[in-house]
Amino acid sequence: MFSNLIIIFFTFGYLALLFAIAWFSELKAKQGKRLSNHPAIYALTLAVYCTVWTYYGSVGRAATNGLEFLTIYIGPSLIAPLWWLIMRKIIRISKVQRISSIADFISSRYGKNITLGGVVTVVCLLGVLPYTSIQIKGVASSFEILQGASSIALLQVVPFYQDTAFYLAIGLALFTVLFGTRDIEATAQHEGMVMAVAFESIFKLLAFLVVGIFVSFFVFDGVVEIFDQAEKAGLSTLFQMKGDGSPTEWFWMSALSMMAILFLPRQFQMSVIENSNERHIDTAMWLFPLYLLLINLFVMPIALGGLVYFPSGSFEADTFVLAFPIAFDQKWLALLVFLGGFSAATGMIIVSTIALSTMVSNNLVMPALLLSKHFQARNQHQLGKILIWTRRLAIFGIILAAYLYYRHVAGQFTLVSIGLISFVAIAQFAPAIIGGIFWKRGARVGALAGIIGGFIIWFYTLVIPTMITTGYIDESLMTEGLLGIGWLKPHGLLGFEDLSYITHGLFFSLSINVMLYGTLSLLANQSSKEHNQAAVFVDIFKHSETMDDVVIWKGQAYLYDLKRLLSSFIGKERTDQVLEEFEKSTGKSLNQNEMVDPALVNYSERLLSGIIGAASARIMVSSVVKEEEITMDEVLGILKETQELKSLNNELNAKSQALKKATEELQDLNQTLRLNDMLKDEFISTVTHEMKTPITSIRAFSEILLEEEGSLSQDESRKFLDIIIQETNRMTRLIDQVLDLERFDSGKQELNLENVAVKSILMQAVNSIAQVIKEKGLKLTVAIELENIEMIMDQDRITQVILNLMSNASKFAQRDIYFQAKINQDQLIVTIKDDGKGIPEEEVPFIFDKFFQAKNQTSKKPIGSGLGLAICKKIITYHQGNIKVERLDGMTCFEFSIPIQFQQTQIKTNEQNSNSR
Amino acid sequence: MNKILIVDDEPNILLSLEYLFKKEGFTVYIARDGEEAMEIIDVDLPEIVILDIMMPKVDGYEVCKYIKEKNEAVKVVFLTAKSKIQDIEKGLETGADLYLTKPFTNKDLITKVRNLIN
Known part of the structure; x- marks a missing residue:
């Protein structure tokens, strides 16, 4: 129909348009005008939810399972009103804690645990990789249909260097690297990427509406006629609600998609990380469901029309969307539809890959590298570079892996089936996240065991069967169960064989997950770090204002070390700027040689979290901070101590004041005493002196009277004796006075x-x-x-x-x-x-x-x-x-x-x- | 006849000393304070002066210096209640020939004064 060249020209032309949009928006952003800061744009970016699965797959699903395809859109629409409760909280937490991805979110919540972040990353990779690969599949098969080749492509025959899909994948990887790894801060919003995704959302919607209108009103005479013809063709079961079994399916499918819309890495990326204003949620809450409604409007007509119009087997139902314009020789419409599908695929691949690459770098590679002190020491100065290149390599790696998966596995499954398997993998995060933001007791071990347990069940019930289909594993497992035990059949655990395999897998994996999470959380003792984070997450609206003050932290760090650490990631200039901001906002002044206070350490850690993830940031910060592990008991101890210290301090202050006063008094007293002592000495010396005078007279005259008894005249004798008596009286008086004074002095008088x-x-x-x-x-x-x-x-x-x-x-x-x-x-x-x-x-x-x-x-x-x-x-x-x-x-x-x-x-x-x- | 001047502000002590030395054959002059003592010295220089230290107006030290300046040969005996070693040193430094403390033994005083003259 089209020559390869024209298709490729338009495909890459479309990519170039994306480049232009992205580049233009980033330019605008640099000039201070952020186009993405609009609620409608935010709602449109959420539509990255609609991938080739929606674009092609919904029709395919509708053609086989009827209205059930809608569950995937009913779930998100139903939960949209709850975003105000859940999403807003997650966004607030992520902004405050500088969360860079869903793995970071979970790891952060559970004490910035490295293992948990790593496990989540691995689950995401394994879960989302097939999903990514079906995008490539969608693009590749539509490409081939457009070329006019058979819808069942000869995938294995063409070597990869002749495969257009390969070059498309490389092109997408380049785009993603260019607009997704500009900024080292993973929490920084990717303005260009966001605008490109928003554009893609509009583009795929328009394309799908156009083809829907074409099928409904040009191929057929309106929607009613399609349904009439379908009924005649015996297809009424597809658009009528079945009474048996399906409510269960509908319930589980809706639940599954509710979780997917929240926790798919790309959804998390768009709704949380790229969110620039919490209030945008208000608009998205109605605009996004409206988008879903519009994009599903023509699914049923196209599916039924396809089933009616095309002889069975001539086209895969997944490709009906494209088959109609081709069948009616509408070249340009076909190209538009192809590009619409391409846009659906690229949007998903780009966003998903950015999210995954951030996880790989921040939650897998960095923690692993940083755990080695040797590595840290040797690469101190180029950590930023290493980080960004890790992300770039991860992007290429993920896209190439997806391509390989597409070539070897995905080709054999429908789009929706693989998509749903991915959904179930992602659903494993629901307990840890929902529990994490509403339940403080939720503990690390519980989250870890829940995710791993759920993941194992997921793998066993949903992935193993695909491996059996592709022939990697013997089929006996499916029919006889593991080790021949009947109730261990991957699609019939405990004998539940009536459920669809997706519902079955979801039910069992999630049950195990919730059970492990709940039980172990109740049994576990949270560490203080974990408890701290739990409190912050659950009470985020209380804490987001006062975050830095509630930190309980034991350890010490020097500003110099912290600065060096920051500048190795964000450069010296930005570091200075950031510290200045800190000084301004807290009013604390930073002294180069001083130990920094916990608030700054915390601030730095959050800053680094935005770049390398919470767990890595914790490692990095703890490498410069001599921090001591604190247990909850210790925290309580510290709190109590602080209280006690405070009162003790007050007491001590009062005591020291009293002591000071007492000392002064004592000094005064001492001086007085010394003076008194001196005076006393003086007094005694004076008293004795005064006594000697009368004694001298008394003695002299007594001697005279004694020695000259005979020669003294009576008058003389009498006179001398009189003197003696006088002097004796004088002495008596003196003694009386001394005693008097002494009594007065001592207060005894x-x-x-x-x-x-x-x-x-x-x-x-x-x-x-x-x-x-x-x-x-x-x-x-x-x-x-x-x-x-x-x-x-x-x-x-x-x-x-x-x-x-x-x-x-x-x-x-x-x-x-x-x-x-x-x-x-x-x-x-x-x-x-x-x-x-x-x-x-x-x-x-x-x-x-x-x-x-x-x-x-x-x-x-x-x-x-x-x-x-x-x-x-x-x-x-x-x-x-x-x-x-x-x-x-x-x-x-x-x-x-x-x-x-x-x-x-x-x-x-x-x-x-x-x-x- | 040896001329002796007795200086003391205590009338009774003065009286007893006057009596003692008169009996010993001295020509006795008396003064009740330092000023009076100096007046007497100006008029008729005695051979020996018995001197109290703590007196109104002019104290014993001043009088001692005054005497020794006038005539080195005049013997000065301090007779005082001040008995601390520092007081004795100070008294001797001032130029006194003898330092005796109150209360005294009559015989002892007379003997020492006689020895000083001869």
């Missing part, structure tokens, strides 16, 4: 407090000394200006003060002494003045110190013992009063005041505090 009439007390005191003053020829003026009031005081002590002051005054006065007493503001004020020469100003501050003379050791004041004033001060202080000396109008003026309202209780304590000993 007690006042004999009584309510007394002040006036009479004062009068008595003055009178008792008036005579002495008069004898000295001094004039005493007394002015007691008091009412007859009573107040509480120690009468004897106050008298003692007055006598002491009066006696001092009389020693210095030249002519006059004044005594005044009055009440002023609740204070009794007593003033004693003399007209003596006064006290030198510099000595005033010390005048009330005991043995004031001691300060000036060699010149002695002619006043008594030097203890009188000190005792006066004590007595007045004990009465809560004041005593002072000043020079007024040429007079020396001693004045004391004591409050009338005397409060006894305070006295002693005050005294004890101010007079320490």
